[in-house]
Amino acid sequence: MADYAKDVLVSTDWVAEHLEDPDVRIVEVDENTALYAEAHIPGAIGFDWKGDLQDQVRRDFLSPEDFGELMGSRGISNDHTVVLYGDRNNWFAAYTYWYFLYYGHDKVKLMNGPREKWLEEDKPTSTDVPDHEPQAFSADPGNDVIRAKRDEVGGALGSETRLVDVRSPQEFSGELIAMAGYEQEGAQRGGHIPGAASVPWAQAVAEDGTFKSADELRELYTQKGVIADQPIIAYCRIGERSAHTWFVLHELLGIDDVKNYDGSWTEWGNLVDVPIEKG
Numbered sequence: 001m002a003d004y005a006k007d008v009l010v011s012t013d014w015v016a017e018h019l020e021d022p023d024v025r026i027v028e029v030d031e032n033t034a035l036y037a038e039a040h041i042p043g044a045i046g047f048d049w050k051g052d053l054q055d056q057v058r059r060d061f062l063s064p065e066d067f068g069e070l071m072g073s074r075g076i077s078n079d080h081t082v083v084l085y086g087d088r089n090n091w092f093a094a095y096t097y098w099y100f101l102y103y104g105h106d107k108v109k110l111m112n113g114p115r116e117k118w119l120e121e122d123k124p125t126s127t128d129v130p131d132h133e134p135q136a137f138s139a140d141p142g143n144d145v146i147r148a149k150r151d152e153v154g155g156a157l158g159s160e161t162r163l164v165d166v167r168s169p170q171e172f173s174g175e176l177i178a179m180a181g182y183e184q185e186g187a188q189r190g191g192h193i194p195g196a197a198s199v200p201w202a203q204a205v206a207e208d209g210t211f212k213s214a215d216e217l218r219e220l221y222t223q224k225g226v227i228a229d230q231p232i233i234a235y236c237r238i239g240e241r242s243a244h245t246w247f248v249l250h251e252l253l254g255i256d257d258v259k260n261y262d263g264s265w266t267e268w269g270n271l272v273d274v275p276i277e278k279g
Contacts, residue, residue, distance in 0.1 A: 003213065003215070004211075004214050004251075004252040004253075004254075005214070005252060005253055006035060006252070006254060007106045007250070007253025008081055008097075008108060008109055008247075008251045008252070009107050009108060009110055009111075009112040009211070009252075010110075010111055011073060011111075011112055011113075012111060012112070012113055012117055012118055012123060013073075013083075013084060013113055014125075015041065015118075016123055016124075016183060018083075019042055019062055019124075020043075023079070023080060023081060024080065024081050024082075024083060025045060025075065025082050025083070025132075025233065026041050026043055026044040026045065026082045026083045026085070026269060027044060027045045027046075027047060027076075027084050027085075027093075027096065027138075028041065028044045028045070028046050028084075028085055028093075028115065028126065029046075029047045029049050029053075029084060029086045029093050029095070029096045029143050030045070030049075030087040030092060030115070031086070031087055031088045031091055031092055032087055032088075032239055032271065033048045033049070033050070035087055035115065035278040037127065037230065038127070039119070039125040039126070039127060040098060040115070040125060040126060041085070041115075041118060041123075041124075041125065041126070042086075042112065042124050042125065042128070042215050043096060043126070043130050043274075044130070044131060045074050045075065045076070045132070045147070046129070047074075047096065049092045049095065049240070049255050050231040051063070052070060053070075053096065057104045061099065061102070061142070061253035064103055065139070067099075067103050067137075067139045068103075068137045068138050068139040069137075071105075071135075071137035071139075072134055072135045072136055072137040073134055074132065075130070075132020075133060075135055076132075076137055077134060077135035077136055078105065078107075078136070078182070079106045079107075079135055079168050079267045080099060080107065081107045081108070081109065082105070082107065082108045082109070083101055083108075083109050083110075083111060084096050084097050084108065084110050084111065084165055085107070085110070085111035085113075085114060085118070086115060086117065087114055087115050088114065088134055088154065089114045089202070089205050089209040090110060090111070090209065090242040090244065091241055091243075092240050093110055093111070094110060094240070094244040094247045095244075095248075095262075096245035097109075097243070097247060097251075098146065098243045098246055098247065098260055100220070101142055101146060102126070102142050102143050102147060103139035103142065103143075104140030104141075104143065105137075105139070105199075106140060108275055110155055110234045110247065112208045112210045112211060113208060113209045113214070114209040116209060117182035117209050117225065119208070120208075121186070122258065123171055123183075127225050128279075130251075133252075133269070134172055145259075145260055146250070146259055146260065147181070147260060147261075147262065148233045148235075148248070148260065148261040148265060149261070150263050150269050150271065151232070151270070152259075152261075152270065153193065153233060153235070153261050153263075154172050154274065156231075156233060157194055157195065157275070159192070160182050160196070160230055160231065161230065161231040161232070161233060162197065162225070162226050162227075162230045162232045162233070163193050163195055163196035163197065163233050163235070164196065164199050164224075164226055164232060164233070164234045164235070164242075164245060164249075165193065165196040165197065165198050165199070165233075165235060165236070166180075166193075166199060166200060166234055166235070166236045166244070166245040167198075167200065167201075167202055167236050167237060167265065168240050168243050169200065170195075171190070171192075171265070172191075172198040172259055173190075173191070173192075173236070173278060173279055174189075174190035174191035174192070174276075174279070175277035176190065176267075178237055178265075179188045179237070182237070182244070186237075186266070186269070187225070187257055187267075187269025187270045188269060188270050189269045189270075189276055190268070190269070190278065191269070191276040191277055191278040192265075192276065192277055192278075193235070193275075193276065193277070194275050194276065194277045195267055195277075196235075196277075197200040197224045197225055198218065198222045198275065199221060199226065199245070201236070201241040201244050202203070202243070203220055204220065204244070204245065204248045211248065211252060214252060214253060217248055217252060217253055218253060221249065221253075222262065225273075226249075228253070228255045228270040230256065230257075230260070231257040231258075231259075232257060232258045233258075233259045233260075233261050234249070234259070234260055235260075235261040235262075235263065235265065235268070236248050236264050236265065237242055237243045237265045237266055238262070238264025239260060239261070239263070239265055239266050240263045242260050242261065242262070242264060242278040243260050243262070245260075246258055246259070246260040
């Protein structure tokens with residue numbers, strides 16, 4: 001598919017052909033968590049990115065044990081191929097893809113196009129919640145090869161590591177603390193991490209939410225000074241848009257040393273005594 005480095009995307013037609021495949025689990029993860037109840041792909045499991053996939057006390061992932069228990073309780077085993085999709089051009093679907101890889105499950109794919117594409121193509125939908133038999137799912141310890149935390153980001157300042165800010169230009173410049181409508185989730189300060197390149201996540205997708213070709217993506221990032229022979233750390237506001245960019249760089253373009261900083265600007269912009277830049 002468009003000469004990508006890895007076979008990690010499936011088309012909407014492929015998903016439609018595998019609705020009854022017992023080896024496949026289709027999973028919807030939306031930014032707007034109410035959408036799943038309105039309509040979803042028949043048989044799709046719905047996860048609430050905040051209520052299901054986040055520790056409810058700490059701002060962090062579920063533990064490996066809790067992640068495994070959640071997947072198993074919804075009928076997902078280590079043998080299943082998980083196909084992810086969602087709204088917002090797959091923000092949280094890409095985040096959940098990265099999350100699965102973090103805990104060692106590499107039988108995972110992303111639908112090339114969001115739920116909106118499925119609906120626009122008038123493909124079947126349902127409001128039924130699937131009732132799969134519980135399964136055994138064992139999660140590996142977290143793989144920090146693909147995840148950056150604040151100390152690593154701080155240590156990367158002034159180094160060869162390329163920081164990529166995938167937020168809007170207004171967020172990058174400091175004109176906005178957060179996207180319109182999300183001000184209550186913003187940071188104390190606006191701006192960006194010093195030295196970061198501004199490459200808004202949406203530049204990687206076409207109008208229908210499918211990914212641009214590998215050549216187009218490579219040109220996009222190269223023009224912004226993001227090249228394959230440097231370590232790369234992507235960040236946004238809370239880590240979901242940057243997971244989308246991580247997917248593009250690591251999975252579609254095959255760049256090995258790419259990490260997602262999911263603490264992102266809500267962490268960095270609130271830290272005491274860390275540098276920022278504006279403009």
